[in-house]
Amino acid sequence: MSESEMTLGAGQATAFEPSPYGVQSKKLTMWLFIASDAVTFGAILFGYAYLRAGTPDWPTPFQFSPSIVNGLIMTLVLLTSSLTMLAAVAAAKQGRKSSALLWISATIVLGIIFATLHLREWFHMFAEGWSLSKNPLGGTVMFGATFFSITGLHLMHVISGVIALIVIAIGYNTEWLDAGHVETTGLYWHFVDLVWMFVFPLLYLMNVAR
Amino acid sequence: MTDTKNGPGMKEYIAIWVGLLCIVGIETFLTTMHISTHRLLAALLVLAFVEAGIALLFFMHLKYERPRLFWTLVPLVIFVLFMMNHIWPDAYRMLNMRVPIQ
Numbered sequence: 001m002s003e004s005e006m007t008l009g010a011g012q013a014t015a016f017e018p019s020p021y022g023v024q025s026k027k028l029t030m031w032l033f034i035a036s037d038a039v040t041f042g043a044i045l046f047g048y049a050y051l052r053a054g055t056p057d058w059p060t061p062f063q064f065s066p067s068i069v070n071g072l073i074m075t076l077v078l079l080t081s082s083l084t085m086l087a088a089v090a091a092a093k094q095g096r097k098s099s100a101l102l103w104i105s106a107t108i109v110l111g112i113i114f115a116t117l118h119l120r121e122w123f124h125m126f127a128e129g130w131s132l133s134k135n136p137l138g139g140t141v142m143f144g145a146t147f148f149s150i151t152g153l154h155l156m157h158v159i160s161g162v163i164a165l166i167v168i169a170i171g172y173n174t175e176w177l178d179a180g181h182v183e184t185t186g187l188y189w190h191f192v193d194l195v196w197m198f199v200f201p202l203l204y205l206m207n208v209a210r
Numbered sequence: 211m212t213d214t215k216n217g218p219g220m221k222e223y224i225a226i227w228v229g230l231l232c233i234v235g236i237e238t239f240l241t242t243m244h245i246s247t248h249r250l251l252a253a254l255l256v257l258a259f260v261e262a263g264i265a266l267l268f269f270m271h272l273k274y275e276r277p278r279l280f281w282t283l284v285p286l287v288i289f290v291l292f293m294m295n296h297i298w299p300d301a302y303r304m305l306n307m308r309v310p311i312q
Contacts (some may be wrong), residue, residue: 020278021275021276021278021279021282022275022276022279023275023276023279028279031279031283032283034283035283035286035287038287038291039287039290039291042287042290042291042294043294046291046294046295046297049297049301050297050298050300050301051301053298053301053302053305054300054301054302054303054304054305055305056305064242068238068241072234072238075234076231076234079227079230079231079234080227082227082265082269083223083224083227086220086223086269087220087223090219090220187270187271190265190269190270191270193265193269194261194262194265194266194269194270197230197258197261197262197265198258198262200234200237201237201254201255201257201258202254202255202258205237205238205240205241205250205254206247206250206251206254208241210244
């Protein structure tokens with residue numbers, strides 16, 4: 001049965017064409033959002049690369065420990081959260097409600113751990129004198145501006161994802177939302193993970209003191 | 211309701227997850243090597259795109275959707291990102307035109 005038939009009933013559904021992409025409208029909407037968000041992150045990363053390429057005294061402040069070690073732990077946490085999200089989607093599709101809720105909860109916890117590690121790193125950098133417009137090492141101030149902007153935008157996506165997952169968990173538990181909603185939110189969560197795959201090497205690994 | 215094919219099982223997902231972690235390990239290892247900044251950037255970008263491709267196709271299930279979804283979204287995003295490359299001449303002009311600090 002098509003989505004339009006489920007919504008309107010078989011009689012009225014004949015007036016509508018089937019989805020050309022074979023996915024629910026909410027999933028297609030999420031894909032379109034992801035495409036536009038990918039371009040947003042692409043633009044902000046290009047902006048960072050532009051400034052870096054045009055600045056001879058670009059600082060490389062990160063030491064392997066603690067900055068890169070912390071970044072690696074954050075990467076491990078985020079990648080693992082994608083795995084728990086996949087388990088949640090698989091369980092929701094199979095109608096295993098308690099299992100799905102357990103895996104969604106695990107994803108939420110991992111998201112909170114990621115955000116906490118990120119904020120801890122930020123406050124450590126603030127204590128060293130870094131800010132959007134300050135560079136304690138001397139030279140260009142654009143490092144702080146780009147670093148906090150890009151990681152801040154990503155962190156905002158993680159926090160939004162955690163909030164969305166909490167809403168989805170509550171809705172799915174009360175049967176107000178279905179497995180399709182869990183899958184669509186999972187798509188968003190994997191995208192947040194995908195963006196980090198560019199943020200970590202470009203902002204952390206490329207700025208290690210060598 | 212949808213035409214989505216069945217994707218990999220959890221065992222395959224765990225294998226992919228391990229593979230992604232290995233790529234992150236390679237990226238970090240390359241950072242500790244004494245290679246030029248340009249080569250390091252090129253290597254990290256290639257590995258990041260490989261990671262992103264794996265995540266997109268398997269974690270985000272794009273491989274198992276109708277091909278037209280892939281062909282609608284991916285070339286569009288790549289085209290827009292490609293067009294952003296017009297900034298480079300200006301970035302290098304900015305570098306060369308900088309007034310030296312006395």
